[in-house]
Amino acid sequence: MLGVLANRTYRHLFLAQIIALVGTGLATVALGLLAYDIAGPNAGSVLGTALAIKMVAYVGIAPVVGAFANRLPRRAFLVAMDLIRAAVAVSLPFVTEIWQIYILIFVLQSASAAFTPTFQATIPDVLPDEKDYTRALSLSRLAYDMESLVSPMLAAALLTVITFHGLFAGTVVGFLFSAALVVSVRLPQSRATEQRGSIYAKTFRGISIYLRTPRLRGLLALNLAAAAASSMVIVNTVVYVQSKLQRPSTDVPFALAAFGGGSMLVALLLPRLLDQRPDRPAMLTGASIMAAGLLAGAAVATVGGAYEWPAFLLTWFGIGVGYSMTQTPGGRLLKRSAASPDRPAVFAAQFSLSHACWLVTYPLAGQLGARIGMAPTFGVLAAVTVLGLLIAWRAWPASDQDELAHEHPDEPHLKAHLEEGHRTGTRSHRHAFTIDEFHPKWPDDQ
Template sequence: MLSPLSNRTYRHLFGAQVVALAGTGLLTVALGLLAYDLAGADAGAVLGTALAIKMVAYVGIAPVVGAFADRLPRRAFLVATDLVRAAVALCLPFVTEPWQVYLLVFVLQSASAAFTPTFQATIPDVLPDETEYTKALSLARLAYDLESLASPALAAALLAVVSYHDLFAGTMIGFMGSALMVVTARLPDPKAVDHRGGIHDRITRGIRIYLKTPRLLGLLALNGAVAAAGAMVIVNTVVLVRGTLGGTDSDVAAVLAAYGAGSMAVAFLLPRLLERLSTRRVMLAGGWLLAVGTLVMAAILGGGGLPAHLPAALPSLLPVWFVLGAANSAVLTPSGRLLRRSAHSEDRPAVFAAQFALSHACWLVAYPLAGWLGSGAGLAAAFAVLGTLAATSVALAARLWPTGDPVEVEHVHGPLGHEHLHVHDEHHQHGHEGWEGPEPHAHPHRHGPIRHTHALVIDRHHSEWPRGG
C-alpha cells in the first residue's frame, strides 16, 4: 500500500496532507478551550455555531472555487490557501468576542473549502494508474484516522507544558509546513478548458455532472448514510459515555479509538479487496453496515440491554463502534475512484468540489438532527431515526447506482450544433475554410447522429446519461 510514496510528487502531497491534518487537530482542541474562555457554560453554543459556519462555508464556497480552479496554477493556489489558513490561526489567540471567532472560522474554512477539493482532484493526475490511486486513497484515509487518534494525545502532551494559545502556533506551523511541501512538488497544471457560458454555468458545472451520473447519484445517497451514522458517533458518543454510562474523558477517547481502529483496518484491506470485488459492492456493503450498526445501538438502548456502568458496557459498545468505523471507511475511501471515473481531467476539480459541497450538506442536516433528537427524544430514539435514515439512503443508493456500472456504455448522439475548443477526432469530422487556425480551435460546427461505445462521462457532447446505461 506504500508504493504510491515512491512517486516524488505524491510523496510531497501526502506529507502536506499529514502536517496540515496535525495542525487541524490541534486547532480543534484549541478552539474548544478558547470557546470555554470566551463563553463559559455557553461554550457549546459557540462551538455549535462555529461548526455550522464551517459547514456553510464548505457547501457554499467549494462549488465556486471548483468552477474556476482550471484557470489557476494549482501549486500557487494551494500554497495561497495554506497561507491564508496559517494567517487565521495566528490571529485566533487574540480574539476577545465570539463574533470574532465566527468570522475567522468562516475565513479559515472557506480556505479549506478551496484547498481540499483542488488537492483531491490533483491526485488522479499525479497517479493516473487506478491501482496506485486506490492505494493513495487508502493512505489518505489512514492519515485522517491517525490524526483523529493522535492529535488529542499530542494536544494533551503540549498542554502539559504550554497554554492552549500556543496550540494555535502549532496549527500555523502545520499549515506552513503544508505550503512548504506543496511548493516543493511538481504539480501538473489543469488542462486548458474552453467552457462557453456565464458564471452560473461554470459554478454549477460540477454539480450538473454529478447529478446526471448514476453512480454519483448513488454516492450522494451513500453520503447521506455516512452522515446519519457518523453524526450519531461524533455528536452523541460523549453523551452516551459520559452522561448515560458515567464514564470519563479517557473513556470517550477509548470508544472513539475503536471507531478509528475499524476505519484503519478497512483502509489497509481495501486495495486488495477492490481487486476482487466491485467498488459498488464494497461501498453498498459498507452502507448497510452503517445502517445496521446504528439500528443495533437503537435496539440495545431501547431494550435496556446496555449495562448502566461503563466497564460492563464496553464489550457491547466497542464492537459496534469498530464496525461503524470500518463501514465508514468502506464507503468513503473508494469514493475518489467514482469521481475519477466520472469526469474528464479538466472537469475533476469541479466534480470533486461538488462532492465536497454535497457531502457536507448531508452533514449539515445530520449534525443538528442527531443533537436535537438525542437531547429531546433520548439516545435510543435518535439512533433509531438516524439508523432508519441511513438504511433508506443505502436502499436509494442501490436503486440509483446501476448493477454492473460498466465503464464503456453504448449510446446514441442526436444531431448537435455548437462551438467549443476541439481537435479532429471521432466526434469532429468536418470541413474547414482556412480561417479556423491550428488545433485545438473553436468555431461553430455540427455533429451528425452517431451510435458508438466508449468510456462515458457527462460533458459537452454527452449532456444526459443514456437510458438503461
C-alpha cells in the same frame, strides 16, 4: 499500499496532507478552550455555531472555487490557501470577542473548502494508474483516522508545557510546512478549457455533472448514509459515555478510537479487495454494516447491563468498518465520472454535497439525542442510513460500466468527436463516458 509513496510528488503531497491535518486537529482543541475562555458556560453554543459556519462555508464556497480552479495554477493556489489558513491561525490567539471567532472561522473554513477538493482532484493526475490511486485513497483515509486519534493526544501532551494559545502556533507551523511541501514539487496542471455560459452555470457545472451521473447520484445517497452514522459517533459519543454510562471523560477517547480503529482496519484491507471486486458491492455492503451497527446500538442502549461498555465499543468499531468501506472508494467514482478539465469542479461538488448531508445530520443527531434519548436516536439514524442505502441501490445501476455505446445527433461539429473511441455506427460510438459538452445526458438504455 506504501509503494505509492515511491512517487516523489505524491509523497510530498501526502506529507503535506498529514501535517495540515495535525495542525487542524490542534486548532480544533485550542478553539474549544478559547471558546470556554471567552464564553464560559456558553462555550457549547459558540462551538455549535462555529461548526454550523464551517459547514455553510464548505457547502457554499466549494462549488464557486471548483468552477474556476481548473483555470488557476494548482501549486500557487494550494500554497495561497495554506498561507491564508496560517494567517487565520496566527490571529486566533488575539481574539477577545465571540463575533471575531465566527469571522475567522468562516475565513479559515472557506480556505479549507477551496484547498481540499483542489488537492483531491490533483491526486488522480499525479497517480493515473487505478491501483495506485486506490492505494492513495486508502492512505488518505488512514491519515484522517490517525489525525482523529493523534491530534487530541498531542494536544494533551503539549498542554502540559504550554497554554492553549500555544496550540495555535502548532497550527501555523503545520500549514506553513504543508505549503513548503507543495512548493517542493511540480504539479500537473489540468487541461483547462474555457467553459461557455454564465457565472451561475460555471459555478454549478460540477454539481450539474454530478447529479446527471447515475453512479454519483448513488454516491450522494451513500454520503447521506455515512453522514447519519458518523454523526451519531461524532455528536453523541461524549454524551453516551459520560451521561448514560456514567464513565469518566478519559474513556471518551477509547470510544472514538474504537470507531477509528475499525475505519483504519478497512482502509488497510480495502485496496486488495477493490483489486478483485467492483466498487458498488463494497460500498453498499459498507452502508449495510453501518445500518446494522446503528440498530445494534439501539439494542445495546435499550438492554444496558454490565456488558454495555464493551458492547458499545464493539458497535462503534463496526460502524467504523462500514464507514470506511463506504467512503474510501468514493474518489475512484469521481475520477471515473469526470474528464480531467472538469475534475476540480466534480470533486468540489462532492465536497459541497457531502457536507450538506452532515449539515442536516449533525443537528439531527444532537437534537434527537437530547430530546428522545439514545436508543430512539440510534433507530432514527439507522432509518436514515437505510434510506440512503436503498436510494443508492436504486440510483446506481448494478451493470455500471465505464465505456458506453451511444449515439450523437447528425451535426457537423460532432464528426471529429465520433472518430474517438470505437465506432459502432454512422452516428454512434463507444468510449469511456462522462457528462461534458458532447454528452449532456446519460444514455437512456444504461
